[in-house]
Amino acid sequence: MLKKPQIEEFFARLQKANPNPRGELEYRNPYTLLVAVVLSAQATDASVNKATEPLFKIADTPEKMVQLGEARLKGFIKTIGLFNTKAKNVIRLSEILVQEHDSKVPADREVLQSLPGVGRKTANVVLNIAFGQPTMAVDTHIFRVGNRTGLAPGKDPLAVELMLEKRVPEPYRLHAHHWLILHGRYVCKARKPDCPVCVVRDICQYKAKTVLE
Numbered sequence: 001m002l003k004k005p006q007i008e009e010f011f012a013r014l015q016k017a018n019p020n021p022r023g024e025l026e027y028r029n030p031y032t033l034l035v036a037v038v039l040s041a042q043a044t045d046a047s048v049n050k051a052t053e054p055l056f057k058i059a060d061t062p063e064k065m066v067q068l069g070e071a072r073l074k075g076f077i078k079t080i081g082l083f084n085t086k087a088k089n090v091i092r093l094s095e096i097l098v099q100e101h102d103s104k105v106p107a108d109r110e111v112l113q114s115l116p117g118v119g120r121k122t123a124n125v126v127l128n129i130a131f132g133q134p135t136m137a138v139d140t141h142i143f144r145v146g147n148r149t150g151l152a153p154g155k156d157p158l159a160v161e162l163m164l165e166k167r168v169p170e171p172y173r174l175h176a177h178h179w180l181i182l183h184g185r186y187v188c189k190a191r192k193p194d195c196p197v198c199v200v201r202d203i204c205q206y207k208a209k210t211v212l213e
């Protein structure tokens with residue numbers, strides 16, 4: 001497991017390489033961010049962005065989404081996996097936001113997680129990006145990077161999340177999950193990590209690092 005000074009150095013380097021990391025999902029406000037994250041479960045950000053570009057032009061608030069209705073929403077998102085269930089969830093969560101939350105996305109984990117289609121990871125993404133809370137939204141990339149490197153080993157996403165909360169130094173907390181997602185997506189890839197070009201290769205504890213061929 002990495003030690004504190006190593007973790008400091010790990011994030012200092014990711015920060016230097018990418019000072020202002022951003023997620024890759026497109027959104028216009030906290031509501032469209034929430035919808036985009038719900039749609040992104042088991043789908044690529046690129047496929048979600050393609051579908052939401054025209055969708056958010058006509059439905060960027062809960063009221064407008066409810067007005068659009070489930071059948072027409074399906075027409076916009078039918079290229080995304082699990083679109084039937086996702087359409088149902090988006091309409092239902094929009095109705096709840098209108099009826100119970102003054103049409104606003106609540107900055108509250110419990111309330112967010114009580115909405116249809118919203119799990120812990122989705123709530124963490126929304127709390128982080130829309131409300132600036134230093135949450136760790138552990139997806140498949142962060143889970144892998146946390147375990148491989150020795151940064152935050154854990155048997156499941158929740159264990160990795162709690163470990164990151166405990167171990168990531170304060171100045172890096174807000175952006176930590178973005179750096180780790182991007183690092184996992186583009187460098188520390190699932191099948192074959194790009195260790196020879198990795199900025200933290202001398203810190204990382206992965207035993208099966210790849211080498212230049």
Ligand code: SF4
Pocket residue numbers: 148149187188189193194195198199200201202204205206209210
């Ligand atoms: S050295 Fe390799 S395994 Fe370690 S973080 Fe970098 S890409 Fe991943």
